[in-house]
Amino acid sequence: MIYPVVAYGHPVLKKVAEEIDKESIDIKQFVEDMFETMYNAHGVGLAAPQIGKSIRVFVVDGSPMADEDPKLEDFKKVFINPIIVSEEGEKWDFEEGCLSIPDVREAVSRHSTLTINYLDENWVEHEETFDGLRARIIQHEYDHIEGVLFIDYLSAFKKRLIKKKLTNISKGIVKSGYRMVFPK
Structure with missing residues (x-):
């Protein structure tokens, strides 16, 4: 099943998500649906x-970005109840986007290496320890379950520059190639 993607401004994107257990969800079906939704929207990660x-x-699948980093060729994983153990290495900038914030891309500085515990x-x-773009994809998706968006890392000046775009997204005034749910 392909879910609609929740748009910027929806309160669920700013909440710290709850841990789950085996009895609370049919995880196999849920993960399959998440991958299907992510592929439908042409993403490399979905929280x-x-x-x-x-x-x-x-979930993550970095294979569409394998031309930028060969380590992404078979980087397809599911992360349940993850905890980042450490983030290390030099910070580096890379332009990120988000399925919940279509048509907005900005440089975000993140640590180059992370160690994460997950099911x-x-x-x-x-x-496991990941580096480069694998670490970045994980950090971006992990932020979602912590109620953090990539735009939260931007300077006040950058946020002012994209304010109108963000307002329009929250009102449903945006084009995306996939179904979205907008805040009421």
């Missing part, structure tokens, strides 16, 4: 709050 579910789950779709625990 549950972006489809209106305030739970600590996100996969089989409820198996992992602790």
Whole structure:
């Protein structure tokens, strides 16, 4: 099932998401639906709050960006109840976008390496270290389950420059190639 993507301004995007357990959800179906929704919107990551579910789950598939980083070729993962253990290395800027904020792209500075503890779709625990674009994709999606958007990292000046775009998105005045849900 393809879910509509929740647009900027919706309160679910600013909430810290809740942990889940095996009994609370059919995780296999939910993750399948999340990947289907993400692919339909041509994204490389999708967090549950972006489809209106305030739970600590996100999916990533970096293969569309493999030309920029070969490590992304088979970087497809599910993260359930993740916790970032550490973020290290030099910060570096990279232009990010978000399915919930279409047509807005801005440079965001993030650490180059992270270690994260998470459960996969089989409820198996992992602790792994990622770097480069893999780390960035994870950091961006992890922020969603913490109620943080990439635009929250922008300077006040940059935010003023995109304020009209953000207002229009929250009002539904935006074009996207996928279904969206706008705040009321």
